[in-house]
Amino acid sequence: MRTRFILIQTSHAGNVGAAARAMKTMGFDDLVLVAPRWANVLRREETIQRASGALDVLDNARIVETLDEALDGVTHLCATAMIPRDFGPPTRTPREHLEPLAGGEAQHVAFLFGSERFGMRNEDVYRCNVALSIPTDPKFGSLNLGAAIQVIAYEWRLALGGYGVRDAAPAPAAADARAVAGMLDHWERSLVDIGFLDPEAPKKLMPRLQQLFNRARPTPEEIHILRGIAKAMTEAAQGRPGAPKTPSAVREDPAA
Template sequence: MGRASKGRAIAAVTPAVILVRPQLGENIGMAARAMLNCGLSTLRLVAPRDGWPNDKAQRAASGADIVLEKAEVFDTVADAVADLGRVIATTARNRELSQRILTPRQAAGEMHGWIGQGERVGILFGPERTGLTNDDMVHADTALSIPLNPQFSSLNMAQAVLLIAYEWTAWTDDTPAQRMSDHSARPADKEELANLFAHLERALDQSGFLRHEAMRPAMVNNLRALLQRATMTEQEVRTFHGVIKFLSKSKHEE
């Protein structure tokens, strides 16, 4: 079996995903889809059972065609990793080999560091039924194990690719931990909140709700704090103004 293409170049800023003896075309396609979701595009296949290219992989990729089109095929793991400086092997079992075993998150950080230093990096994933053998593992300098339920840690190959690829992309992701949805109006500023509270306070005074002078300061502060915590948008502030105006009008008409 020869390589699918003559080029041996790996993308300069991402690791290569190496699927060793994959058994199902569907899993190759789903792995490609997971890769592209996370910005990876270099796929290498070692002795795929059903040959290559594979129609089932194409269908399962759901549009990740660029990954499959660039995929290279190798006869052996040794051939697939020959041009790489660093290789991480995924494993779910304890081995007889003495290797560093990293979590996906730690591995992501180290891969970014290695690639930043100009090294080429690859990640080995074993076949669906058996995983990587010791003969496969010896081609790696580092092992990776995903911490899962010790009573049931079996993962589909594509699931494993997605988990590790996600950690790779999340390492440098700067998405805020919390944000408003894209279709929402902008957050209200403090002046808009102050005007809203002033409107609310006037309406509460007119309704007699704040008639107890001794309790008024605490009630006012609690309501003001409530509005601050609400993280309202400017559209919500306008709506709230309309609610207060309507309720005040309805009260006067009684």
């Protein structure tokens, strides 16, 4: 699917930069401006600042005088209109319309956005296959142009398959079974030392801990920490004033 974003008579340079940024975050780069207020809008400082690094989209953008020029090659045109028309194309939510469109035959899709001051003319809406209406709060549906472009770009990218979410860091490898078993042996000795586990009547405490750590899948670093805790428990038990070097065992909770 080829994708184009068309802005008609844009009056604020910052919105052109915001549009470029919104498009680039979703992987689109075909931007066409129809008769913008500023002839040098792609080079204005406010535009560049609001683009926040999406300069390649601005470099690739084109300025034309008429909508006919902007629509060259387009086979499916989507208006973005918040106000329903009595006559014209059907009104759909972006997700309702774009999911089936993405699954159909390849087309050259364009999204049409009107002027910040006047919105879209009826004549332009009538040329479209659909009018997309973002389902905002009925009591306050006002969206900045850049925000509206971001929503449409996101919904279209989602319909096309989206981008996978990447973890900030790769998932750490789990410790092997031998390391977990060694840690549990260490913990068993330390639990006896602090009087929590009765070695003569251990019941199911250690098997339950085994299952806990099997679910947790601790990493080698976490195994090291757990063994350090076990060592500290033993040292604390043996170093308590008046505590015996081998404390008498205290039975574990019967419910365990």
